[in-house]
Amino acid sequence: MHFTLTTHWTITLLTLLISTPVQEPPKSTRTVKENVLTSTEKPALQLKFDKAFKYVGTQSFILYGVAQAEQHFFVDADEKNQIRRFYWVQFEGYLPDNKNTYRYQSKTKAKLGPLEFFADAGPRNMKAKSRPDSDSAKGQAFLASKGYKLIGDDVMTQRLVHLVDEKKRDELMIIYLENLAPLKLTAADLSPGGKAADQWPGIAEKLLQRSLQGMELMKE
Numbered sequence: 001m002h003f004t005l006t007t008h009w010t011i012t013l014l015t016l017l018i019s020t021p022v023q024e025p026p027k028s029t030r031t032v033k034e035n036v037l038t039s040t041e042k043p044a045l046q047l048k049f050d051k052a053f054k055y056v057g058t059q060s061f062i063l064y065g066v067a068q069a070e071q072h073f074f075v076d077a078d079e080k081n082q083i084r085r086f087y088w089v090q091f092e093g094y095l096p097d098n099k100n101t102y103r104y105q106s107k108t109k110a111k112l113g114p115l116e117f118f119a120d121a122g123p124r125n126m127k128a129k130s131r132p133d134s135d136s137a138k139g140q141a142f143l144a145s146k147g148y149k150l151i152g153d154d155v156m157t158q159r160l161v162h163l164v165d166e167k168k169r170d171e172l173m174i175i176y177l178e179n180l181a182p183l184k185l186t187a188a189d190l191s192p193g194g195k196a197a198d199q200w201p202g203i204a205e206k207l208l209q210r211s212l213q214g215m216e217l218m219k220e
Contacts, residue, residue: 037072042170046218049074056146063135067094071139082151085178088139093170101168113217117160121204123187126153154180154187158211176211
């Protein structure tokens with residue numbers, strides 16, 4: 001349909017365009033400088049990562065339509081950008097249009113400075129199917145966009161989760177990942193029923209220790 005704006009409507013339209021304020025994107029409350037990730041809220045802290053890890057960037061998105069997520073990645077990779085291990089730091093909080101809360105069942109706890117985290121770990125084959133809209137899938141896609149890939153598909157991960165306050169609607173999640181190739185084991189070997197399943201408790205304990213040793217909580 002073709003139509004012509006009258007002078008009246010032209011003036012009205014111009015008035016609306018001029019008077020309507022331009023909405024700017026929210027300013028970031030987190031920055032990274034010299035391997036120190038600084039957050040001014042939810043929670044306010046400074047995390048310093050070992051110099052063996054290189055900061056490769058950040059991305060933000062709405063997760064599953066219910067939460068705001070912000071990811072930061074620090075990787076230890078070879079000259080071909082093949083990742084040996086990495087830290088994936090995620091600040092996440094439910095949107096105000098829902099009443100959801102975070103619930104974790106892990107009996108294992110860990111402390112980084114004064115902060116307490118739920119801690120759980122497990123072996124994983126990265127070719128296993130996962131939701132394409134998951135935070136893990138988005139993280140893998142982000143690293144791939146930066147030219148990075150894992151050395152192998154079999155890995156072990158340590159997840160650390162800190163709930164920001166008693167409302168349990170905001171969390172800090174840190175995932176530490178290591179390739180299993182140096183142990184000459186696969187995720188299937190370490191899974192229940194696998195040929196090396198009895199070794200997992202000892203391996204998991206050392207994995208937790210390494211995950212904590214590679215970063216330092218400088219201040220809240």
